[in-house]
Amino acid sequence: MDKNKLSIQSYKGTRDFYPQDMSYRNWYFSTVRHVVESYGYEEYHSPLLESYDIYAAKSGDEVANEQLYLFKDKGGRKVAIRPEMTPSVARMVAARLESLTLPLRWYSIANFLRYEKPQKGRLREHWQVNVDILGSEEIEADLEIILVITSIMRAFHADDAMFRIKIGNRKFFNDVLTDILKVKKEQVGVISKAVDKKTKLSKEKYHEWLKDIGLTGKTIEQLEEIFSLSFAEITRMMGIDSEGAQELYKLFLLLQKIGLDTYCEFDFSIIRGFDYYTGTVFEVYDTSVENRRSLFGGGRYDNLVGMFKDITISGIGFGLGDVTFQQFLELHNLIPVDIIKQKKVLIARFLDISFEHCFTLSEELRKANIANTIYLSPDHKLGKQIRFAEKKGFSVLLILGEDELKKGKVTIKHLDSRTQIQVERGLCIEKIKELL
Amino acid sequence: MDKNKLSIQSYKGTRDFYPQDMSYRNWYFSTVRHVVESYGYEEYHSPLLESYDIYAAKSGDEVANEQLYLFKDKGGRKVAIRPEMTPSVARMVAARLESLTLPLRWYSIANFLRYEKPQKGRLREHWQVNVDILGSEEIEADLEIILVITSIMRAFHADDAMFRIKIGNRKFFNDVLTDILKVKKEQVGVISKAVDKKTKLSKEKYHEWLKDIGLTGKTIEQLEEIFSLSFAEITRMMGIDSEGAQELYKLFLLLQKIGLDTYCEFDFSIIRGFDYYTGTVFEVYDTSVENRRSLFGGGRYDNLVGMFKDITISGIGFGLGDVTFQQFLELHNLIPVDIIKQKKVLIARFLDISFEHCFTLSEELRKANIANTIYLSPDHKLGKQIRFAEKKGFSVLLILGEDELKKGKVTIKHLDSRTQIQVERGLCIEKIKELL
Numbered sequence: 033m034d035k036n037k038l039s040i041q042s043y044k045g046t047r048d049f050y051p052q053d054m055s056y057r058n059w060y061f062s063t064v065r066h067v068v069e070s071y072g073y074e075e076y077h078s079p080l081l082e083s084y085d086i087y088a089a090k091s092g093d094e095v096a097n098e099q100l101y102l103f104k105d106k107g108g109r110k111v112a113i114r115p116e117m118t119p120s121v122a123r124m125v126a127a128r129l130e131s132l133t134l135p136l137r138w139y140s141i142a143n144f145l146r147y148e149k150p151q152k153g154r155l156r157e158h159w160q161v162n163v164d165i166l167g168s169e170e171i172e173a174d175l176e177i178i179l180v181i182t183s184i185m186r187a188f189h190a191d192d193a194m195f196r197i198k199i200g201n202r203k204f205f206n207d208v209l210t211d212i213l214k215v216k217k218e219q220v221g222v223i224s225k226a227v228d229k230k231t232k233l234s235k236e237k238y239h240e241w242l243k244d245i246g247l248t249g250k251t252i253e254q255l256e257e258i259f260s261l262s263f264a265e266i267t268r269m270m271g272i273d274s275e276g277a278q279e280l281y282k283l284f285l286l287l288q289k290i291g292l293d294t295y296c297e298f299d300f301s302i303i304r305g306f307d308y309y310t311g312t313v314f315e316v317y318d319t320s321v322e323n324r325r326s327l328f329g330g331g332r333y334d335n336l337v338g339m340f341k342d343i344t345i346s347g348i349g350f351g352l353g354d355v356t357f358q359q360f361l362e363l364h365n366l367i368p369v370d371i372i373k374q375k376k377v378l379i380a381r382f383l384d385i386s387f388e389h390c391f392t393l394s395e396e397l398r399k400a401n402i403a404n405t406i407y408l409s410p411d412h413k414l415g416k417q418i419r420f421a422e423k424k425g426f427s428v429l430l431i432l433g434e435d436e437l438k439k440g441k442v443t444i445k446h447l448d449s450r451t452q453i454q455v456e457r458g459l460c461i462e463k464i465k466e467l468l
Numbered sequence: 469m470d471k472n473k474l475s476i477q478s479y480k481g482t483r484d485f486y487p488q489d490m491s492y493r494n495w496y497f498s499t500v501r502h503v504v505e506s507y508g509y510e511e512y513h514s515p516l517l518e519s520y521d522i523y524a525a526k527s528g529d530e531v532a533n534e535q536l537y538l539f540k541d542k543g544g545r546k547v548a549i550r551p552e553m554t555p556s557v558a559r560m561v562a563a564r565l566e567s568l569t570l571p572l573r574w575y576s577i578a579n580f581l582r583y584e585k586p587q588k589g590r591l592r593e594h595w596q597v598n599v600d601i602l603g604s605e606e607i608e609a610d611l612e613i614i615l616v617i618t619s620i621m622r623a624f625h626a627d628d629a630m631f632r633i634k635i636g637n638r639k640f641f642n643d644v645l646t647d648i649l650k651v652k653k654e655q656v657g658v659i660s661k662a663v664d665k666k667t668k669l670s671k672e673k674y675h676e677w678l679k680d681i682g683l684t685g686k687t688i689e690q691l692e693e694i695f696s697l698s699f700a701e702i703t704r705m706m707g708i709d710s711e712g713a714q715e716l717y718k719l720f721l722l723l724q725k726i727g728l729d730t731y732c733e734f735d736f737s738i739i740r741g742f743d744y745y746t747g748t749v750f751e752v753y754d755t756s757v758e759n760r761r762s763l764f765g766g767g768r769y770d771n772l773v774g775m776f777k778d779i780t781i782s783g784i785g786f787g788l789g790d791v792t793f794q795q796f797l798e799l800h801n802l803i804p805v806d807i808i809k810q811k812k813v814l815i816a817r818f819l820d821i822s823f824e825h826c827f828t829l830s831e832e833l834r835k836a837n838i839a840n841t842i843y844l845s846p847d848h849k850l851g852k853q854i855r856f857a858e859k860k861g862f863s864v865l866l867i868l869g870e871d872e873l874k875k876g877k878v879t880i881k882h883l884d885s886r887t888q889i890q891v892e893r894g895l896c897i898e899k900i901k902e903l904l
Binding site: 037038039040041042043044046047048049050051053054055057058069070071072074075076077078079080081082083085086101103105106107109111113123124126127128133135137138143145147156157165168170172173175176179286289290339340341342376378381386387388391398401403404405406408409410420423424 | 473474475476477478479480482483484485486487489490491493494505506507508510511512513514515516517518519521522537539541542543545547549559560562563564569571573574579581583592593601604606608609611612615722725726775776777778812814817822823824827834837839840841842844845846856859860
């Protein structure tokens, strides 16, 4: 590399989206968009920068302290690039509480930045769909969110052999810890953090963490046992009357009624990192042996706008990123080949033909909804123009030479099949539509 | 406001996009997207953060020094939030020079941050479409870009009474200054900066600036005279052989041939702030008396990837923002009323009707491409559900009560006309489609 030249690398942990990558991303998000809009969700968007305060107050510690892109602006304000959507949407709801009719069904597609060590499935900038029902405490809202998720998975043609929605409940987790394991209430938060990180730690480190919190070896063993129990087995030990148990019971009953139970299973260990989750929590897992990991997740939060207004608004939602999910789609061969291949028309240019002839043809095609491009250099030989068309993936090359103009015709070169025909100018659009 | 609560304000100079705002933004950008794709432009996207170097090296001073959101990441790298797209796209092209077939027709829709004093038409975060032809020196590329712009304006139903494309040329500007005004070559750059800011300065300040550069009162007067001259009048003084004059001549000839000259006019004073423009430069002006201002603009740059690779790639393009252009559309009444009003269906819920009945109806509608929402709370009275539907702008409320289930029917309440009918379940979709 020339020492006087700047680096062509994108900033660490970020991606350049070339047209091919963008075709994928547009296909991906428009599939999700189509599903959520079919349930009546409305799109919103937040500013890229937010006051630091809203992250300091509410997010899990890791994001607020270590991963935040935080700086002072030229006016001395402490601002951060959004690392997630929830604090922003909370602020937006709080700002318009009087005029918004709850519940809201909202979604957004946005980028987020976190200062992470780049690794497989984790980047510093990623794009994410956020889908939420805001302002409903009904268990039917939890159900609807699970329903939307299965609809999204099925829109990508993922079947029940490919993924599993593991559902837990924060209240139930807390109750089990205090009622069965008899741990102190103030220990529950820290234990849930340890359990959340369980699969990412060695067994020794995980046990060490729990011991540091103050759990005895016996309690740790008991906790381990509970992980392997079903909902029925746990509730046999502690009853089904607690709020968390009731929520899980009702949710699974509804899921069964509408036939979604094949996609879902109870999992006591599902926690979700953020502090704000209070009820139902869930993660969608890839079931393939090569990629047995969480693809995305979400849950219920009971105090969405609490840091902005003295009012309690509960919500439930999920965030679906692009990085991990792309790996899932690739692994299961769920990305159609034709999302990238575009069917395009190129109009050739010649020195002896005035530009307006090409222009008129181009306008006619565009009016007939046929996207097309005019070759820019009139002094290039036809061979060069054909090679350009092939390299660029054009399907059709239109030739309007002196001969064609005299006869009132157009030559249509079909590059995919390497055939060509000359047709009446008036029949040109019809013929091209057949070929595309 | 409660002192213990955080501010609900968005960060200074940024906007919250509520669903209504987002409907507008989606309509706006999809209109532009449709036009540029009809010309064969492909979408790309860049990372939000870039190394500071790429801005320090190339942008106009104001953006690089005063307006940049610049900070050190936790690894000590000096990074910036992109204030514009050109340096990023240059880096991306440089990185894949070997595999990309030039010219490229690329566009992107992205947000940009600049530390500006928020004022009418200027925000700290704005969204912009960038459209470029990269790797073509042909004047036909300049023509195509002007053509795309007029197509975008016409797609918004703007006519030639509402806007005017003012076209200048940097080379021509330089030649006029050195050939006619006899200023020194090294003065040209600073003079162009002063001329670019002319309309924003008082006459005194502007003259002071030019005097500081070293221009005499007489030269300043001469310069002023030239601003009022036509292209023909200027070239009568200095000939038409210079490169800049030739480019302008050919461009206007082509524009005339395809009938676009009604939208365009020559304007000697069009400069564009950025240092990288080298040939054709243009700005699109609102012609209305209330808003006689530049809406957006662009131009040709000859050394796009020069700071990354030892190769010269020329390009031409423009950036079309959302803030100023919305004012234009509003002023000329070009925003259709129905982009915000959605036609939606709500399905009522009742305590005595099991969820799966609503669910089945909802699925049927969704399969027929009718977006719909199930009311969440089964214990709310019908009156409350109707009020909710009206507040939310639903057009149709579907009722599936005990009576309807027994008879195999559905009650369709058309909220817009306040009428209701009961139809056979099998005819329900057809009837709803009539109403929407």
